[in-house]
Amino acid sequence: QITLFTSLFQYTYKIERDLRKQVAPLLKSFQGEIDALGKRSKEAEAAFLNVYKRLIDVPDPVPALDLGQQLQLKVQRMHDIETENQKLRETLEEYNKEFAEVKNQEVTIKALKEKIREYEQTLKNQAENIALEKEQKLQNDFAEKERKLQETQMSTTSKLEEAEHKVQALQTALEKTRTELFDLKTKYDEETTAK
Helix, strand or coil, X not given: CHHHHHHHHHHHHHHHHHHHHHHHHHHHHHHHHHHHHHHHHHHHHHHHHHHHHHHHCCCCCXXXXXXXXXXXXXXHHHHXXXXXXXXXXXXXXXXXXXXXXXCCCHHXXXXXXHHHHHHHHXXXXXXXXXXXXXXXXXXXXXXXXXXXXXXXXXXXXXXXXXXXXXXXXXXXXXXXXXXXXXXXXXXXXXXXXXX
């Protein structure tokens, strides 16, 4: 009986020692996968935080809207100037009628009319040039700001999509790792049960 017990003890000890040798690499591999998953999770969090910080820095569209409002106000001012010019023309026409009624003033009236016409033309040209220059400058400034805003939005969208792809890849890797770990555990349980 002692010999049988000794043999049984040695056999059990050998099985336990063999089992430890087989399980040790599995546990080491399991720990490596857990460490890798932890590292991937930190990288995903860092990528998400980086994208979030960049989204916070996206410029506010309010300045562009303010610029549009200023442009509208300047157009309104130009309309007011045109209305005032029209009133001045009407006043000048009235003066011209009064001058026409004065006898022996034909030469003076003609000269005055010519000067008035030249003055009106000069004022009209200056007003149109100023209006065109202001409008062109405002349009260029607005277009430039809009282009920069679109570039920033496209860049931000691209980086967000890249981060989402990374997160999706990490999620897929995590699911795959979980499946592999479950398969390893199932296999380990089956081998343990078989032994």
